[in-house]
Amino acid sequence: MAEQQQFYILLGNLMSPDNDIRKQSEEAYDTIPGQTKITFLLQAIRDAACVEEVKTMAAVLLRRLLSSSFEEIYPGLTVDMQTAIKTELVTSIQTEASPNIRKKVADIAAELCRNLLGWLGDIRYAACNAIGQMATDFAPTFQKKFHDKVISALLQTMEDQTNPRVQAHAAAALINFTEDCPKSLLIPYLDSLVQHLHVIMVAKLQELIQKGTKLVLEQVVTSIASVADTAEEKFVPYYDLFMPSLKHIVENAVQKELRLLRGKTIECISLIGLAVGKDKFMPDASAVMQLLLKTQTDFNDLEDDDPQISYMISAWARMCKILGKEFQQYLPVVMGPLMKTASIKPEVALLDTQDMENMSEDDGWEFVNLGDQQSFGIKTAGLEEKATACQMLVCYAKELKEGFVEYTEQVVKLMVPLLKFYFHDDILLMGAPESMPLLLECARVRGPDYLTQMWHFMCDALIKAIGTEPDSDVLSEIMHSFAKCIELMGEGCLNSEHFEELGGILKGKLEEHFKNQELRQAKRQDEDYDEGMEETLQDEDENDVYILTKVSDILHSVFSSYKEQVLPWFEQLLQLIVQLVCPSRPWADRQWGLCIFDDVVEHCSPSSFKYAELFLRAMALSLCDTSPEVRQAAAYGVGVMAQYGGENYRPFCTEALPTLLGVIHSPDAKVKENVNATENCISAVGKVMRFRPECANVNEILPHWLSWLPLNEDKEEAVHTFDFLCDLIESNNPIVLGPDNANLPKIFQIIAEGVANESVKSEDACSKRLANVIRQVQGSGGLWTQCVAMLNETQQKAIQDLLNTA
Incomplete structure (x- = not known):
């Protein structure tokens, strides 16, 4: 340091403007070894605490070093050091706040690429790597800016049959x-892309x-899959x-050395099927299913x-997903191997230093240092497959619902x-938690006793996990x-012990929320506080x-x-919720505090009024x-008070109405960031x-309210407005219908836009x-x-769709 x-x-x-100081510094700089210079210069560029002038000088010197001394320095660096340099540069381009420094770092990266192109031998091979990396790191901006140049260049390069590597x-870069290209950008190139890919395939x-060569074909098959998916x-x-060609590959590529090609082709077929939809895929579905079934039958023979x-x-x-309910017939074949993969148990061990020396990360082990010369080791082989299998079980439960009931237990x-x-x-982010409400939904068909037994098996584990899970992303899932499970099971699903434990946990979460905010505010007063720390604090705040x-x-x-x-159970949390809606709290606290009180009013009225003085x-x-x-949260609250609150809330509804009208009439009411709040006010x-x-x-x-319809963003509130509109029309309200039904064309437009x-x-x-x-x-x-003549083509179609489906 x-x-x-x-x-x-x-x-x-x-x-320095002092010539002597500057000369002495130049002499001292020249004595520093090249690798050390690179390390120090990169650190200076990445250090948020470093002043901009010094970072600028570091960037200039590093570019000059790579330009003038590349051959003397770079080939002598370790592979890890070379990788670290590339990673540091890309990270700096992504995270650097100063446009000036970011441009200079980009210049360094360009200089490094220019030198690497010559050093690696084939300029095109390295360029494809660079394009592929940038397409991932800078998506979708990279695609939006350079699609016209990149796609044609990659397709042209893919046609070079004399250079398979x-x-x-080029196919990998494509x-x-x-993968991250917006669909609208890709479509104009689709015909050219497809024709080139077909010729190459x-x-x-x-x-x-x-000849038995397969590398390029593997990449081309995946390219086809990616294009179809987008x-x-x-x-x-x-x-x-x-x-036809893809089915031919799956049918005939049975040799051991072609396993990866066959796997990628299976992936490609299924992605194309998902892209084009059931109607187009169905004529081939049976043949494809038989190919998959044959592979699945031999599954136990696979290594x-x-x-x-x-x-x-x-x-x-x-x-x-493609076949829907028709897929149920294949579950007996699919579920055995899938459950076997999902049940993989990782090998774990508590190791001392000597044990670790005899094991290698190359053998699939990862280690966590526990101190005192001990480490926890886990063999990660099979965990990716386990995670994928768990996600697939979630998919089956979601798609098949009651058709999956045989496997719910x-x-x-x-x-x-x-x-x-x-x-x-x-497994925790996209597997186990997500599966719980889906499995309950599947189990419903077997009646309340079976459903209750399954819920009892889940409930304690879910509550305990909420109380103990340390990772905020997993905890939120x-x-x-x-x-979701509580909503699905309804009243009676929690006993008194559950409520007691849950109340304590939620109280702890709210108290921790306030404590964490105080700690972050204290850190902002610390002498070490800077932009980097603020970024970290904001991330923590978002998690909370x-x-x-x-x-x-x-x-x-x-x-x-x-x-x-x-x-009565909620009252243990009441003062904490009141604290959330204090005017001094951050806006997110106030938003969610109001949402909780909205629920109290909506679901507990008129009993909710005894708390009104705490939140009105x-x-x-x-x-x-x-x-x-x-x-938005406040406007929704006014709506539920009117709908559910009872007589006690009447004065507040009267008082709130002019404010709601003022928000709706404000000049920026319909701009993007305000539209949801405005629509809740209208509702x-x-x-x-x-x-x-x-x-x-x-x-x-009423005439003003009619002119504000339809609501296009908040779909739930839009339904409420259409219900009220139906009441008014069915009662022949003269203000809504107008003299001689003059407002009907306008009403047709409102309905058509709502459907569209x-x-x-x-x-x-x-x-x-x-x-x-x-x-x-x-x-x-x-x-x-007269009414139809006022509608454009899209609106006329919407009216016809409504008549056909409702």
Whole structure:
């Protein structure tokens, strides 16, 4: 550290106006070995505490070093050091706040690439690597800026049949590019991409048959899969071009050395099927399923490290998504190997230093130092496959629902213990927690006794995991899962012991939330506080707020299931929730505190009014808060007070109405960041008029309210507004219909826009009512013609869709 500080002083002295000081510094700089210079210069560039002038000098010197002394220094560096230099440069480009420094670091990276191109031999091979890396690191900006140059260059390079290594790396770069490329950018190139990929695939397939070479073909198959995955339904016209050859590869590439090619082709077929959809894929589905079944039948003969295993597991899940309920017939074949993979148990050991020396990370072991010359070791082989298998079980439960019921017992016995599986994040982030409510949904078909038994097996484990899980990302998933389970199971799913334990845990989470905020504020007063620390503190704050949202989710599920009978239990948390809505708290605290009180009003009214003095003033102030999220939560609260709150909330609804109208009429009400809050205000005004008409001058407000419809962003509130609109039309409200039904064309437009924007869906109860309104006008001849004439083509289609489905 001291040496680095001395180096910073040296860099500063190189910029000194004093000739003697500058000359002495240059002489001292020249004596530093090249590798040490690189290390110190990189550190200076990356150090957030280093002043910009010194960082600038470091960047200039490093570029000059790589330009003038590359051959003398770089080849002599270790591979780890070379990798570290590349990583540091890319990281700096991504994270550096100063545009000046970021540009200079980019210049260094360009200089390094220029030198590496010559040093590695083939300029194109290295360029493909660089393009592929940039496509991943700088997505999607890289794709948006350079799509016209990159795609054509990579396709041209892939055609060089005399240089397979360059071809393979060009195909790999194309995979990276298309994976993160916005669909709209890729579509104009789709025809050219597909034709090139097909020509290359056919040539490389012949090469495989004649010479046995497979590297380029593996990459091309994955490129095809990536393009199809991004293009989705736009890939339909090209389906028949590829599917016969791909099926041929799966059928015939049975040799051991072709396992990876076969696995990638299986992946490609399933991704294409998912992209083009069931209708297009069905004629081939049976043949593809038979190929997969044949491979699956031989599954027990495959070696544990066979790459086909993970590709097969993922492919089955995609086939399930494509076939839907029709996939159920294949479960007896699929589930055995899948459960075997999902049940893999990692090998673990407590090791001393001597033991560690006899083991290597190359053998698949990873180590965590426990101090006192001891380490915890885990053999990671198979964990990726285990995580993938758990995710596939989640997929089957989600897609098949009651069709998966035969397997729920064995899957839940696998998943519940995995709530304490700390060896692989994906198992906890995308596997075990997510599966719980899905498995309950599957089990419903067997009746309440079976469902209750399954829930009892889960419940204690979920609550304990919420209380003990240290990782905030995993914790949030477990809390979300628990909330979903409560909603699904409903009243009676928690006993008194559960409530007691859960109450203590939630209280602890809220207290920890406030304590962490105080600690962060204290750190901001520390003498070491800088931009880097602030970035860390903001990340911590975001994690804490996300946990707060999950506390809100759990309370929402409890209130919606138990209603007012849960209020005595809630009172242990009440003062902490009141603390959240204090005007001095950060906006996120106020938002989620208000959301919790919204739930109290919505699900516990009129009993909720006994707490009104604790939150009504905060609700009123929040209606015109500077934060749109807070305004939205407050406006929603006014709506539920009108709808559910009862007589006691009437004065507040009357008082809040002018503020709601003021927010709606504000000049920036419809800008992107404000639109959700504004739509909640519009919905709240509608609920006041509908459920508390004595609080509003309905005749005066109605024409304005009609002009604000439809709501396009908040779909849930949009349904409320359409329900009220149906009430008004069905009661022949003269203000809404207008003289001689003059407002009907406008009403048609509102309905059409709502359907086109999916603010109204066929499953919504109001869709049938809206369709009946349309049908009544249909029989009126001239009025129907007049209404339809006011609609554009999209709106006319939406009206027809509504009539066909509702």
